[in-house]
Amino acid sequence: MTDHNDVLLRVEALEAVYGGAVQALSGVDLTVRRAEIVALVGANGAGKTTLLRAISNLLPATRGQVTAGRITYDGRDVGRTRTDALVRAGLVGVLEGRHCFRALTVEENLIAGGLGRGSGRADLRADLEQVYALFPRLTQKRRLPAGLVSGGEQQMVAIGRALMGRPRLLVLDEPSMGLSPKVTAEIYRVLADLNRRQGLTLLIAEQSVTLALRHAHRSVVLENGRSVLEGGAETLRSRDDIKQYYLGPRAGAPAPERQPA
Amino acid sequence: MATALPLDLARPRRTGAAGILLLLALAYGLVPLLGTGYLFEAILTPFLALALAGLGLNLLTGYAGLLSLGSAAFMAVGAYAAFNLSLRLPGLPLPATILLAGLVAAAVGAVAGLPALRLRGFYLAVSTLAVQFFVAWALNRIGWLSNDSPSGIVAAPRLEVAGLSFDDARGRYLFSLTVVAVLTFLAWRLVRSPTGRNLVAIRDHETAARIVGVKVARTKLLAFALSSFIVGIAGVLWAFAYLRTVEPAGFNLDRSFQILFIVIIGGLGTLRGAFLGAGFIVVLPLVLSRLGAAALGDGFDSGTLEMVQRIVLGALIVAVLIREPAGLAALLDRALNHALRRVRPRS
Numbered sequence: 329m330t331d332h333n334d335v336l337l338r339v340e341a342l343e344a345v346y347g348g349a350v351q352a353l354s355g356v357d358l359t360v361r362r363a364e365i366v367a368l369v370g371a372n373g374a375g376k377t378t379l380l381r382a383i384s385n386l387l388p389a390t391r392g393q394v395t396a397g398r399i400t401y402d403g404r405d406v407g408r409t410r411t412d413a414l415v416r417a418g419l420v421g422v423l424e425g426r427h428c429f430r431a432l433t434v435e436e437n438l439i440a441g442g443l444g445r446g447s448g449r450a451d452l453r454a455d456l457e458q459v460y461a462l463f464p465r466l467t468q469k470r471r472l473p474a475g476l477v478s479g480g481e482q483q484m485v486a487i488g489r490a491l492m493g494r495p496r497l498l499v500l501d502e503p504s505m506g507l508s509p510k511v512t513a514e515i516y517r518v519l520a521d522l523n524r525r526q527g528l529t530l531l532i533a534e535q536s537v538t539l540a541l542r543h544a545h546r547s548v549v550l551e552n553g554r555s556v557l558e559g560g561a562e563t564l565r566s567r568d569d570i571k572q573y574y575l576g577p578r579a580g581a582p583a584p585e586r587q588p589a
Numbered sequence: 590m591a592t593a594l595p596l597d598l599a600r601p602r603r604t605g606a607a608g609i610l611l612l613l614a615l616a617y618g619l620v621p622l623l624g625t626g627y628l629f630e631a632i633l634t635p636f637l638a639l640a641l642a643g644l645g646l647n648l649l650t651g652y653a654g655l656l657s658l659g660s661a662a663f664m665a666v667g668a669y670a671a672f673n674l675s676l677r678l679p680g681l682p683l684p685a686t687i688l689l690a691g692l693v694a695a696a697v698g699a700v701a702g703l704p705a706l707r708l709r710g711f712y713l714a715v716s717t718l719a720v721q722f723f724v725a726w727a728l729n730r731i732g733w734l735s736n737d738s739p740s741g742i743v744a745a746p747r748l749e750v751a752g753l754s755f756d757d758a759r760g761r762y763l764f765s766l767t768v769v770a771v772l773t774f775l776a777w778r779l780v781r782s783p784t785g786r787n788l789v790a791i792r793d794h795e796t797a798a799r800i801v802g803v804k805v806a807r808t809k810l811l812a813f814a815l816s817s818f819i820v821g822i823a824g825v826l827w828a829f830a831y832l833r834t835v836e837p838a839g840f841n842l843d844r845s846f847q848i849l850f851i852v853i854i855g856g857l858g859t860l861r862g863a864f865l866g867a868g869f870i871v872v873l874p875l876v877l878s879r880l881g882a883a884a885l886g887d888g889f890d891s892g893t894l895e896m897v898q899r900i901v902l903g904a905l906i907v908a909v910l911i912r913e914p915a916g917l918a919a920l921l922d923r924a925l926n927h928a929l930r931r932v933r934p935r936s
Contacts, residue, residue: 384800415802423800429793431858432786440790443783444802489801 667821694821702813856916
């Protein structure tokens with residue numbers, strides 16, 4: 329795993345501010361290797377969304393700015409590459425809160441993802457079939473405006489739309505937000521499946537640590553805009569302090585203070 | 590599965606296509622036979638020019654979600670560009686003049702759209718307001734643009750295409766109708782194309798559009814250019830076919846607001862909305878003056894009419910925005926669906 333070519337995304341000592349004043353990230357290091365699922369874990373306000381926006385070079389559009397450090401995706405300096413060029417290079421994101429184009433139909437939403445990549449008609453058709461095979465529920469809703477389908481289906485549309493861009497690295501911001509456990513499980517099953525079968529690399533920000541650790545190979549913990557821990561999911565799962573902070577005392581072994589010293 | 594061409598997702602609307610053909614047949618066949626000079630000059634020609642301007646603004650505001658208060662400025666740019674082209678290049682055929690005038694307006698529109706790369710909503714509206722004032726200033730100050738006419742008012746050239754004269758009232762109506770029909774068809778193609786979808790994507794969620802690979806900056810400038818192209822040609826029709834003079838006062842801020850109201854009342858983000866809204870705006874004063882005259886007799890003069898017109902219009906905009914944000918187009922759709930369900934229950 330030390331092979332340099334294996335690294336698809338590398339974030340080094342990244343710092344970012346909003347509006348020129350609010351420090352959102354102050355030292356984040358992260359690597360994502362090919363065909364790996366990396367979970368980005370952290371509490372509200374830890375900087376997960378900011379980091380993911382920086383990775384898609386979206387910060388300038390939201391009055392943010394990277395002030396130090398760098399992000400390299402597949403040899404490209406992300407800070408100097410426009411978002412649409414990153415998409416064509418295979419780095420596709422899914423925003424927090426499943427943002428669909430409400431007035432466009434489900435299928436038009438999906439097609440938008442393919443057009444962003446520059447797919448031709450044949451590619452679009454093949455990719456559409458693939459997305460419908462992954463999320464069969466969307467097939468019946470394809471003619472409905474995306475604003476009118478359920479929350480879970482909107483998240484499927486958002487993920488499907490990103491998949492239409494044929495990503496090599498798919499970056500997801502809290503795909504489970506506001507969704508029922510059943511829908512969340514379905515979405516994670518599809519994502520894990522894509523990783524296993526097609527070697528799709530995934531970087532997933534998730535508040536629900538249990539969920540993230542169940543599927544991820546490795547995870548990175550973000551705290552106050554800093555990456556404080558990085559390790560295999562197994563290691564993190566068995567560490568008591570992580571459980572204490574993020575999983576809550578009920579999640580695993582008894583909380584440390586109740587343990588005999 | 591997915592056998593239909595994904596890019597031609599037009600919801601099957603055979604009734605809509607039949608309706609449009611019927612309208613065109615009426616507009617080209619029956620109306621020229623039966624219409625009076627008054628109908629052509631006072632109602633149909635201004636209706637067509639305003640509807641076209643509304644159509645252009647709707648691409649920008651309704652589809653791409655970019656608010657503009659500078660429509661009249663782009664109309665003025667189109668009108669003055671056409672005037673100067675026909676004055677300085679007399680050999681140029683009229684369709685080419687109109688096309689070039691539209692392109693000039695598109696270029697001005699693209700420049701005026703630059704602030705949209707950074708600004709949104711009200712702030713963008715204010716920056717387009719600056720364009721409105723700048724164009725008015727330039728037309729008054731730069732004498733060359735109005736061929737050094739002291740008042741800035743110039744007579745429009747004759748409407749002639751390939752030896753055919755369109756100079757009488759009916760001819761000017763048919764000329765406008767043709768221009769509007771062609772441009773409406775092109776706009777219809779545009780909104781169903783990937784570019785059209787990108788416009789809606791930017792309106793619905795700009796960051797999401799960015800993250801799926803839409804070139805947001807380019808698409809926004811394109812929206813301004815395409816919209817201004819159409820609005821500019823609407824300005825040519827307004828000046829050449831309706832007023833038959835070109836003057837800056839015809840393209841003031843009131844006109845910009847009028848076009849915005851057309852789009853809002855007619856329905857944002859629908860092509861037919863521009864026609865419904867324009868019809869409403871043109872016919873409303875006529876109806877009001879008839880009603881007023883019937884109710885009040887001679888006391889209903891033009892001053893009262895204008896005041897009543899503004900009050901009714903303002904009240905209607907408020908009512909439309911509250912009751913049906915999608916405008917007359919949505920009301921009409923619902924009425925049609927209702928009627929169709931009665932005719933064919935269970936289908």
